[in-house]
Amino acid sequence: MLYLNIIVAGLLTGAVYGLMALGLSVIFGVIRVVNFAHGEMMVVGMYAAYLIAVETGLDPIAALPLVTAGLFLFGYILQRGLINRYIARPEHEQFLLLLAVATIITASLLMGFGPDARNVQLDYAYDSFQLGPLLLDKVRVLAALGAVLGVAALWAFFKLTRTGKAIRACADNQFGAEVVGLDVKRLYAVTFGIGAACVGAAGCLMLLLIDVQPYIATDYTLLAFIIVILGGLGSMPGALLGGLLVGVSEALSGFVVDPSLKSAFSFALLILVLLVRPQGLLGRA
Amino acid sequence: MKHHLSRREFGLGAAATGAVLAAGGGVTRARAATPLRIGSLLPRSGFEALIGQGCQRSVEVAKKLLPEMGYSFEVIDADTESKPEVARTQAEKLIREGANILVGAFDSGQTFAIAQVAEQNGVPFVINIGSDPAITEQGYKFVFRNFPTSIMLGTNGLSRFNDLFKATGTTPKTAVLMHVNDTFGQSMLKGINALMPKLNLPFQIVETIAYDPQAKDLSIEVAKAKAAHADIHMVVTRLNDAILMTREMVKQKYDTMAVISPGSPGMYQTQFLKVLGKYAEYAITNVPWLDPKQQLAHTFEAAFTKAYPGEVCDIDAGFTFEGIMICADAYKRAQSTTPEALVEALKATDIKDRVMLGGSIKFNEKGQNINLPSACVQNRKGKPTVVLPADNAELKPVFPVPPWSKRT
Numbered sequence: 034m035l036y037l038n039i040i041v042a043g044l045l046t047g048a049v050y051g052l053m054a055l056g057l058s059v060i061f062g063v064i065r066v067v068n069f070a071h072g073e074m075m076v077v078g079m080y081a082a083y084l085i086a087v088e089t090g091l092d093p094i095a096a097l098p099l100v101t102a103g104l105f106l107f108g109y110i111l112q113r114g115l116i117n118r119y120i121a122r123p124e125h126e127q128f129l130l131l132l133a134v135a136t137i138i139t140a141s142l143l144m145g146f147g148p149d150a151r152n153v154q155l156d157y158a159y160d161s162f163q164l165g166p167l168l169l170d171k172v173r174v175l176a177a178l179g180a181v182l183g184v185a186a187l188w189a190f191f192k193l194t195r196t197g198k199a200i201r202a203c204a205d206n207q208f209g210a211e212v213v214g215l216d217v218k219r220l221y222a223v224t225f226g227i228g229a230a231c232v233g234a235a236g237c238l239m240l241l242l243i244d245v246q247p248y249i250a251t252d253y254t255l256l257a258f259i260i261v262i263l264g265g266l267g268s269m270p271g272a273l274l275g276g277l278l279v280g281v282s283e284a285l286s287g288f289v290v291d292p293s294l295k296s297a298f299s300f301a302l303l304i305l306v307l308l309v310r311p312q313g314l315l316g317r318a
Numbered sequence: 319m320k321h322h323l324s325r326r327e328f329g330l331g332a333a334a335t336g337a338v339l340a341a342g343g344g345v346t347r348a349r350a351a352t353p354l355r356i357g358s359l360l361p362r363s364g365f366e367a368l369i370g371q372g373c374q375r376s377v378e379v380a381k382k383l384l385p386e387m388g389y390s391f392e393v394i395d396a397d398t399e400s401k402p403e404v405a406r407t408q409a410e411k412l413i414r415e416g417a418n419i420l421v422g423a424f425d426s427g428q429t430f431a432i433a434q435v436a437e438q439n440g441v442p443f444v445i446n447i448g449s450d451p452a453i454t455e456q457g458y459k460f461v462f463r464n465f466p467t468s469i470m471l472g473t474n475g476l477s478r479f480n481d482l483f484k485a486t487g488t489t490p491k492t493a494v495l496m497h498v499n500d501t502f503g504q505s506m507l508k509g510i511n512a513l514m515p516k517l518n519l520p521f522q523i524v525e526t527i528a529y530d531p532q533a534k535d536l537s538i539e540v541a542k543a544k545a546a547h548a549d550i551h552m553v554v555t556r557l558n559d560a561i562l563m564t565r566e567m568v569k570q571k572y573d574t575m576a577v578i579s580p581g582s583p584g585m586y587q588t589q590f591l592k593v594l595g596k597y598a599e600y601a602i603t604n605v606p607w608l609d610p611k612q613q614l615a616h617t618f619e620a621a622f623t624k625a626y627p628g629e630v631c632d633i634d635a636g637f638t639f640e641g642i643m644i645c646a647d648a649y650k651r652a653q654s655t656t657p658e659a660l661v662e663a664l665k666a667t668d669i670k671d672r673v674m675l676g677g678s679i680k681f682n683e684k685g686q687n688i689n690l691p692s693a694c695v696q697n698r699k700g701k702p703t704v705v706l707p708a709d710n711a712e713l714k715p716v717f718p719v720p721p722w723s724k725r726t
Contacts, residue, residue, distance in 0.1 A: 035545055042537055148367030150558055151591065159568045159597070159722075170537070170569050243534040244558065248365060252532070287538035292529045293499045295538070 034166040039288045040281055045177040047280020049238050051273035052180035053301055054251065054260035055187065056231030062267030063204040063224040065125055066116060070135035072254030074229055078104055079245040080142060086153040094179060097237040101230045108229025111314020113222040120221070127213060135250065140248040176238040182271050183234050187227070191269070200224050204267070234305035259303050265316020274314055278302065354649035355393040356642060357417030359408055359432055361424055364400025365532055368557055368589060369634060371375060373424055373446065376638035377628050383621045383639075387618035389646035398423055402431040409435040419444065419648070419656040421641045424634070426450035426501045433461045442648075442660045446641030447634060450505050460657065462664050462685040466581075466606060466692075472509030474692035475581030475604035476517050477676045481706050482578075482602070482694055483520065486717040489576050490549030492520045494564065496539060499528040503581070506554045524548050533559055539540055540566035548549065551577045553584070560584030561593050568597050568722045575718035579603040586695055586702035588630040596726060598697050600719035607693040607704055608636045609675040610712055618673050630702060636673045644679060645670065675710060 051179050058069045068074075081100045082093040111134070119127050160171040191197035203210045203220050211217050243249070260279050264271025286298035306314060353632070358377050361370035368388055374395070381393055396412055398405035405428035409420060413435070420436055422441040423429045429448030431565040436443035437458050445453065445463035449471055454463050466474065483489050495510065497503040507526070514523065525546035529539045540563060545549060551574045555563065561584075578601075579585055608615045608631065622631040644667060649655065652663035669679040677689040694706035698713055705715035 035541070039538065039541060042541070046535065046537075143363070148371070149364050150368065150561075150589070154593075159565070161569050161571070168570060172569075173537075244561070246365075249534065252534070284538050287530075288542050292527060292536075292539045292542070296530070 036285075036288075037166065038168055038286050041169065042046050042173065043281035043284025044277055045170070045173040045280070046242070046284070047277035048180040048273070049235060049242065050280055051276025052183045052238065052255065053232055053235035054257040054264070054276055055184060055269060055272040056228035056235070056270060057257045058261045058264070058267055058272040059187070059231065060225055060228035061261070063200055064112075064116075064120065064221050066120065067124075067131070068126060068228065069131035069254060070138060071133045071232060072250035072252065073138040074104065074108070075140060075232045075236040075253055076142060076245060076247065077107070078233035079240045080151075081233070082144060082237040083153060083245055084241045085152055092155065093237045093240045094175060095233055097179065098235050101177045101234045104236075105226040105230035107226075107233075109222045109226035111229070112225035113218075116225065117218060117221065117297070119265055125302070135254070139247050139250055146247065148246065148248070150246045151316065152244040153240060155241070172241045176241045179238045183231065184269075187231065188269065190227075191192025196220070196223060200227075247270040249281075256299075259299055261307050262313055264301055265313025268313065268317070269314045271313055271315035278314075322357070323577065327358075354646065354675070355416050355418050356391050356393045356645050357396060357409070357412030357415075357420045358393050358642070359396050359398050359405060359412070359420060359428070361400040361428065362395075362397040364370060364398075365558075366400040366425055366552070366556070369424060369583060369587070371401070372587070372629070372632070373634050373638040375629065376622065376635040377642060379618065379622050379625055379635075380639050380642040382625075383618065384643060384646050388440060389643070389650055391642075391646045391649060393642070398428045398492050400425065400428070402427040405429075405657075406431040406435055409548075410439075413439050413441050418439065418657070419645045419660055421446055421638075421645055423448065426453065433458060433726075436460050440657050442645075442657055442664060444641050444644050444664070446638045449453055450501055454684045458685065460661060462644070462667075462681050462687075464644055464679055464690075465637055465680075466507035466690040467686065468581075469509045469513075470579035470688070470690060471605070472506055472513050472571030473517070474606075474690070475579070476510065476513055476519060477634040478692055478694045478706060479578070479580070480517070481520055482715055482717055485706060485715055488575065488717055491523045492524045492546075492548040493550045493552045494525045494527070494543045494546040494548040495523050495552045495554070496527045496529065496543055497514070498531045498556055498559055498582075500531040500556075502556075503528070503554050506580070506582060510552075510554075521549065523552070529559065531556060531559065533562065536562045537566050537570070540570055540572060544572040548574065550575045553579045554582040555579065555584035556582070557584050557587050560590055562586075564594055564597055564601070571722065573721040577601050577719075579605075581605050581692060583634065586630065586697065587634075588628070588632075591630065591700055591702075592628075598700075598721065599725060600696060600698075600716055602694060602696045602705075602715075602717070603702070604692045604694050605633050606637075606676065606690050606700070607633060607695050608672050608673055610704060610710055612672060614671045615673045618638045632702060633674075633675055640669075640673055640679065643672075655725060657715055675704075 060068050082096045085091050085096040119130050140252040157171050199215050260275035264275030282298050283295040287295045360373045364575050396408040409432040424447045426448045442460045447465050449468040451467040451469050478716050591598045619631045648663035652659040676691050693704045695702045696705045703712050
């Protein structure tokens, strides 16, 4: 039964990882730009939720729509004003640009908030549910539920709305999309905004689980990469699956083998998938 | 056109040269009279920033308080960014900028890097905090440490366990050990494993769990510890991980007789007390601490609290202050900023009026102060409080501690 608890804890954390990585996957799937500032954008979301909580007393979950909207706007403007100019440029230039954006974000956060770890004191921070033999951390359950709802909302957006379908059309065939009169530049900006909104939402939920510091961003950028490569770069269900796999792998390897080897197992999983199925578990060849 | 130097021009030139030489001599004399320049190296950013900033507060207090006590010096501050390679380059930079003596650097890895630079450049280095025993085992001539080695920390810290059990009449049989997996954690682990049989402790360690020093989630580690069903939860932590660990213990309803550290940072620190509130209560750390019986400890604590209300004046603050004081004291006695004179003065250090628990500050032939016993410090009413040794205690120890659900 102990193992069941460990697996469930891994799944709950993995769901939030999945939502975080989803933004990266959406952006790459459509615009074909790898967002190296992904973790930093999540940290911006975390600080935004933290500020709202401190100033207004609003719970990070309640602040989620506001932060998501703010990050959408941030992503939209960033793409329209800066990244769009680099779309046709070589990949190494895109890489350097986004690395510069990441560095600027971290330095700005450091100047604004300092290096101290900050968290939101919640009334239910220490609560847990006893569900039969399962002991479930309330915060983790809420974060995972939020993540699943976020993924469902995004899926519905891409399947059911005109803008969502237009974005998918751009992803499938950019030239074709332009021929039929779609405003590809605007759709790219909307896509980047959606990716940023996803990571902003993930930031709100992550604030429930961990303290925020400017320096944590790099680790999460790397984690997001592992997840999307595992699941398949550009695949939305793949990102969620990758998140869950990494969550469970970290939990089980930490418990059974050695907690210090948690990350090593995630990388081992990544290497295994790259060897057996280079396009990722749900990616297209 | 050829120009012949007249006697008048020669006379003026000679006078000017004389004036320049005299001024030069003046400059040389003025240089000799400048106060000691202490290069302070601390991890003020990076993953140890919180503690580095805490140490920096103590440096700021020392800058004001020590001159009032008759010491003369100035401090050049540097940030190691919590990285040994940056610590090395910053130490080199401070020496280039004219630092006569270095002090720092909280972390063993960074301290090692600075010690090598100090030794290569022949500049004295006083370690405020840094416990790796190897640092003072290299035969260095310019390195002095006023902080216990991890072996001393482990020995002194573990010795207090028996004192605690005796004082409270409770004897646990098993323990689980969770430790941070960095230089400090590893050397503490080695020390604990080596000392456990020698110190005749009544309990056995049934599970040892190492974790990443930059871990953001310790739920699995804590689940593993809980599964061991041990009587006490022994920890070797830093700050953020101590907070994460305690949160998880509360969430997972993991109660033990006590959470005890045999000598590591984390549980006595301001942020731990602020963030965890009632759940920070009763945590025990066996570490060197400010001596409630020393007048200077009270003076320093008062100055620190006045300058930084709400911050805990802890072991880091105390040792950092003493680090600056040791440098200033050596200069006061040496009356010179030359490395040789400072090293000789450091070797002869004998400071009786100090901040921390223990006898005079004195260095042995390896440059290590061995008068650094540990106190048993328990968080009580939001303040780390000395509960053992009984002679220095402010309150009696509580052990076993109340379960998480009974904390108010």
